[in-house]
Amino acid sequence: MVLHKINGNVPFTITTSSNDFYSLVTDSELDRERASEYNITVTCSDEGVPTLSSSVTLTLQISDVNDNAPVFERSSYEAYIVENNTPGLSIFTVRARDADWNQNARVSYILEDSSVNGVPVSSYVSVSADSGVIHAVRSFDYEQIKDFQFHVKAQDGGSPPLSSNVTVKILIQDQNDNPPQVLYPVQTGGSLVAEMVPRSADVGYLVTKVVAVDVDSGQNAWLSYKLQKATDRALFEVGLQNGEIRTIRQVTDKDAVKQRLTVIVEDNGQPSRSATVIVNVAVADSFPEVLSEFTDFTQDKEYNDNLTFYLVLALAVVSFLFITCLVVIISVKIYRWRQSRILYHSNLPVIPYYPPRYSDTLGTGTLQHVYNYEVCRTTDSRKSDCKFGRAGSQNVLIMDPSSTGTMQRIQSEKSILDEPDSPLEVRKLQQ
Numbered sequence: 001m002v003l004h005k006i007n008g009n010v011p012f013t014i015t016t017s018s019n020d021f022y023s024l025v026t027d028s029e030l031d032r033e034r035a036s037e038y039n040i041t042v043t044c045s046d047e048g049v050p051t052l053s054s055s056v057t058l059t060l061q062i063s064d065v066n067d068n069a070p071v072f073e074r075s076s077y078e079a080y081i082v083e084n085n086t087p088g089l090s091i092f093t094v095r096a097r098d099a100d101w102n103q104n105a106r107v108s109y110i111l112e113d114s115s116v117n118g119v120p121v122s123s124y125v126s127v128s129a130d131s132g133v134i135h136a137v138r139s140f141d142y143e144q145i146k147d148f149q150f151h152v153k154a155q156d157g158g159s160p161p162l163s164s165n166v167t168v169k170i171l172i173q174d175q176n177d178n179p180p181q182v183l184y185p186v187q188t189g190g191s192l193v194a195e196m197v198p199r200s201a202d203v204g205y206l207v208t209k210v211v212a213v214d215v216d217s218g219q220n221a222w223l224s225y226k227l228q229k230a231t232d233r234a235l236f237e238v239g240l241q242n243g244e245i246r247t248i249r250q251v252t253d254k255d256a257v258k259q260r261l262t263v264i265v266e267d268n269g270q271p272s273r274s275a276t277v278i279v280n281v282a283v284a285d286s287f288p289e290v291l292s293e294f295t296d297f298t299q300d301k302e303y304n305d306n307l308t309f310y311l312v313l314a315l316a317v318v319s320f321l322f323i324t325c326l327v328v329i330i331s332v333k334i335y336r337w338r339q340s341r342i343l344y345h346s347n348l349p350v351i352p353y354y355p356p357r358y359s360d361t362l363g364t365g366t367l368q369h370v371y372n373y374e375v376c377r378t379t380d381s382r383k384s385d386c387k388f389g390r391a392g393s394q395n396v397l398i399m400d401p402s403s404t405g406t407m408q409r410i411q412s413e414k415s416i417l418d419e420p421d422s423p424l425e426v427r428k429l430q431q
Contacts, residue, residue: 066104066158070096096154106157176269194280210243222268229262
């Protein structure tokens with residue numbers, strides 16, 4: 001009788017299938033990811049004395065199936081990017097591994113569809129499918145968006161594919177790209193706002209407070225206040241941290257009523273940004289005194305300079321248009337006068353044409369019934385060049401039928417040249 005034995009701790013066993021044939025079967029579930037290959041040694045021995053035996057070693061390789069999804073190195077990711085970045089900048093890389101083999105272990109990365117403030121996340125970032133590198137699609141502004149998050153999916157190449165997701169959070173870091181903004185005192189441009197200080201004010205009297213903010217964050221928003229210029233620097237001081245303007249000595253009658261302070265506000269960024277504000281102070285005990293002194297204290301110099309420039313520019317434009325119109329009108333007048341002089345001194349003769357106007361009483365003659373007079377005159381013809389007759393004048397032509405063709409012409413008042421509009425009549429006398 002032959003005895004069979006498998007050496008080592010392997011998940012296999014031998015069963016008898018028929019005479020002299022044995023089967024090697026699995027004793028438990030195989031996992032290629034735990035052991036991809038087995039070396040199985042089988043020993044056969046008899047029951048004789050002494051016992052004789054022989055061994056054989058079988059090499060068994062386990063093939064892969066896609067039974068493992070990709071796994072990210074972290075359960076979630078956080079990445080930082082400084083605002084005002086260049087579009088296309090690489091932010092960081094996500095990585096996932098798949099325990100399968102060959103194509104089943106090939107991982108690709110996909111950006112899951114979502115939105116950030118109503119905008120698709122694909123307009124903010126993109127993910128490289130092969131490497132998992134996340135790029136910024138746009139330039140970020142810390143003052144508009146401080147952070148956002150999205151999901152990245154890792155998918156293997158098996159059939160069917162397996163996948164897993166991870167959450168990625170992007171935090172925008174602030175840059176000092178905004179100067180401080182002064183909220184008070186309000187810079188009103190043309191109008192004047194002044195703080196009143198009584199002449200009885202003692203040391204440390206609170207005149208006013210400069211209030212400013214910076215939309216940046218962190219140390220970029222830390223503000224400091226300094227007195228840059230003043231009418232009397234020995235009279236006022238500005239708090240470095242709070243912006244309070246106070247007197248540093250007692251106000252006297254010799255101090256001028258009009259005091260102007262220029263305060264500069266700086267942030268703590270690198271490089272720092274600043275803003276300036278002008279504070280007008282009136283040292284007086286009554287309001288009428290302030291009005292009498294501040295009548296010439298109306299506007300900033302920069303505002304006055306701009307107003308003067310625009311007034312001069314408008315005056316120049318109006319003057320130019322007026323001179324241009326004047327030149328055009330004079331030119332047209334001269335041109336018309338020269339044309340009239342040329343026509344007046346021309347040598348062309350004036351030939352009036354007076355076609356006669358006849359009337360045939362019998363209607364059987366050969367004379368035309370109606371003629372009109374035409375008169376040609378030059379532009380500067382004088383009134384005496386052509387004369388027109390009165391409507392009552394007549395010219396009569398009398399014809400005697402017994403005669404041999406002679407006609408007698410009788411002018412009743414004037415010649416035909418003096419009365420071009422008078423009718424000429426032809427009458428036949430009956431005997």
